[in-house]
Amino acid sequence: KGFFTGCCCCCKSGWRWSLKCGCCFKCFPKTFTFMLPQFLISPLAKFSVHYAFFLAALICYSAFLLTELDFYEGVGSVKIYEWIVYIYIFGDICEEYRYLMPYLKEDSILTVISPHISEDAPVSLRHSWWYKLKKYSYNFWNFLDVLSYAITITAICIRFFKSTTSNNLARRFYSLSLFTMYMRFLHVILMSRKLGPKIIMIKEMLKDLFRFIGILFVFMFGVGVLYHANMYPKHVDMWNPAGWEYWRIWKIIYIPYWQIYGDSFLDTFSENSTAPCTSIQSEWENNPDIERCNQYDWVLLVIASLYMLISNLLLVNLVIALF
Template identity: 35%
Template sequence: MVNKAVIEILGSREMKPFTADSEKEEIQEKDIFKHLFIWAVLMDRRELAMLFWKKEDKDFICSALYASALAKRLSENPIAGEHTDQLVALWASHRFYEDLAYSVMTEMYWKDNSLARQLLVTEVKRYNSTTVFEISEKFALMKFIGHAACQTKLNKIWKGHIFSETSTLKLAYMAMLVIFSMFVLTDLYPIPEKNPSVMEYMVIAWAVTTSTEEIRQALGIKQVSWNLMTWFSFWTFYEIVMYSLFITSVLLRLTLSANDFFHARMVYSLTLGLFIINSMQFFLVSKHIGPKVIMIGRMMFDIIFFVLIFAVFLFGFGVIYQATMFPNSEPGFQLFKDIVYMPYWQLYGELFLDNIAGKEPSTCTDDALLYRNGTLARCPEVNQINTLLLAVYMVVTHIILVNILIAMFSHTFTKVQDNNELVWKYHRFSLIREYYDRSSLIPPLIIISHIKKCVMCIACELFKKRETKNKFKISNKPESEQLAILERYSVYRHLNSSIRLRRYHATNTEAEKDGFDTSYTQEADISLEEQFDLLTSEVYKMQKNQEETMKDVKEIKSTKQNLLIIDLNGGSANRTYKI
């Protein structure tokens, strides 16, 4: 039951907290506190959840992030929206658990930054072999992703694996856009007049192989969402539309005759524009330009809400204009166009005063036969109420609606600007994750990589071998115990530091009540357990430094070097010794 509830809340089958074995009636003793912890999170019992969380023996950071994701999804549930108090409490719990994971990671990173970075990509068997990185990315836990440990790990992957390859992909993409533009602008003819050029074949091969790579990445996602709407991000939906239009343009180009070829040219041009705009994804990795691209995307959603409100006034005033100026119009699509034409362009300052005041009789006619067959335009009927309507419409649209849109843009800008660095780090993580899975070959040579991966996949299935290493997901069995010890130590340090801080504030408060100067008030002596903890910390650090020193000494001994000794007193010969 708990598994089903969590899958429904998180929207992912792969994020279930318990495996098939733990779903049985017999719950293993080591998983009791995990069951109770998740129950407390679902019930929003924060104190109980903390109690059970401290009783676990490992995976503290993963558990805290998992709880943060659960609380966040519960707070976003439409049913919870009816109860404002519960929604606020759940959102506060989400922030609390994320802060808890962040604090423990800080202690762990201070103690051993190498193991802390390794923990981020290590599979957590108790949570269906997911990783800390996967939970943070999937549920947009931006504060944790912005931690120094996460960012340094990403830097190592980015600089060590895909930085140079991404530069090559960017150059290849820009080169192909130039070829695509030259082909559409200078060499797009109907097939009866001229056969497809080499540039067109290059563009088709590039688009086909690139779309194949996108499909491969989509099928390679193991965390299939329970809700299909969570499959599609903005850029995924954008690319689906872009490649669909490209396929449509190629089909129209091959089937339309010379008389109807304009439609193929129009779709080709629209597709080229979408490909050019798609290059904005490359800016997301930039710390300065990336947040601005995110702002543009968020402002597009603001425009959607503005258009919905504006459409009400547009149709309202448009119908009044049409009914008073051109009564008894012919039904059809042209009538719909006439209704929205004037009020839409009036938003940008085109007032059509000649229509409202009345056109010159020489440029229009009242004869129905002439304006229906298109010989002359129909003369509008002059009505003083139209001038008043125009004044009201301009006040509503230019002063009220446009300023509302500007205020919405300002709010979006401020909200993104306040979290500028966190938003950039989160989207940078997603971009690095995407390009890590991409092939280093440029399209259309990427088809070689596809064939290679198919062969390797078949070989892995036949010989029952595991797939190649993934820097975003590793299984570190030899160091799992060491990670667990370090994580327990970090939790202990975090909890004790909180206790010491509370004790310090309590001591100062009592001193102020008694009228003593707080500078003379000292904290109680450190407990024996805390002294042992500090001593263990120092011993652990000394052992690790000693191991690294011994390793360096062995490397020096294993390599032979020539030592050249020069006699500065004018000796007859120099001597060379091997050490």
């Protein structure tokens, strides 16, 4: 009654509608009974206000990441968009886990055993903390919330305690944090009768995709090791101390991963395709920015042809069949 207008009426002779104010009224006497306070605390109003603030925070977060992220030189370097983002994230975390605290209490989750099972009185079965944590984390949206908060807190710590002139590391974490927040905003689409089921379908498809990635990684690592062993024989510097970005593991999985999407990398298999490069071991070991020259072997083309045949025609179509 009066859900969208915030008012309702009751009338002895029946309901009447006021075209003047858009709400109903009593016939005798003509007084209005407003239901605005009840509307403001209704689930729809709370949901709408929550995601309206969420949308505003996303806009401010995007503006902060695009225009304001700079070297931290004190509180004065924190500008308005950044303050808004921090205030919203703090309030969002408090609001999220304000409802979680009674959820984690020992007496809050009880499973009542049916009296039909036993002649005794119903018994309350208390679940362990591990069960409660699993039940909470198995929800996709809860997991996405925790992931978003963790990345955001990490980005804030890097921003304030490990700030650099370029801020590349902080910018990467802030970008991931913003992306997860955009993914969380998809929760509002569940209210749509037409788009809501599609979001649920995407969520279930992601589960199948992550299971399939395990099979895919076996093929990728197997073929990547074959590529690397024949292109760079006797390469002992697999874990370069200059940094994790220079580890050879990325070189191993680079070509097999992009071959899944149809890039053949045939030019890469030719001799010295990484020019400028060097064949002197001391040079590419001491300076990780200098790439080692690769060798040509005809078996690489055979391996690539078989791998792309399996990955593009068999594995990718298997994923399509699962979906």
